[in-house]
Amino acid sequence: AQSVTQLDSHVSVSEGTPVLLRCNYSSSYSPSLFWYVQHPNKGLQLLLKYTSAATLVKGINGFEAEFKKSETSFHLTKPSAHMSDAAEYFCVVSDQSVAGGYNKLIFGAGTRLAVHP
């Protein structure tokens, strides 16, 4: 069975400093992995996706993530945090094994990022 673990429930950084949000996954298949962001009282927005192409994936708003198969990790990073980055971030794996062919997404528990002036 596939699963996702986000290692930190809360991360706090100062504006202008680097962001690291950690995610580990388990998968019996070559996974598709995603990071979504959810701002307060908003829907989920896709930040970036990994689908077995380049291991370093660049997303929107300066975020990127690196797929490391040996470490089963897909950590999200950004060189310099902005106040507008404060939100909840979800690491997600697509479960390709589901019978019936629907795109089951397995969500991590989320990491709440706080950015301080």
Next chain:
Amino acid sequence: IAGITQAPTSQILAAGRRMTLRCTQDMRHNAMYWYRQDLGLGLRLIHYSNTAGTTGKGEVPDGYSVSRANTDDFPLTLASAVPSQTSVYFCASSRDARTEQFFGPGTRLTVL
């Protein structure tokens, strides 16, 4: 370009009442989904549709029904609402059953 729209934005409903949450997408995506988001439980799939005319059950389908009469619309119906259905409901769509999903802004439903 609207993407995915959901209505209503929020609703307070008496237990036992029938309620339909609306979802419309203008991206011509084949697949659509309904999730509920609850504190501590994350997002859970209620129902899905891989293409117009077909639907399937997700992880938590009980008490909910869906229909997919056309590509654009995917309404979610609570036949007789109960307080445990208080949640934030998100509709999502994807080009097909294997590609990334795009989410609507959500409907906050409170059942009293």
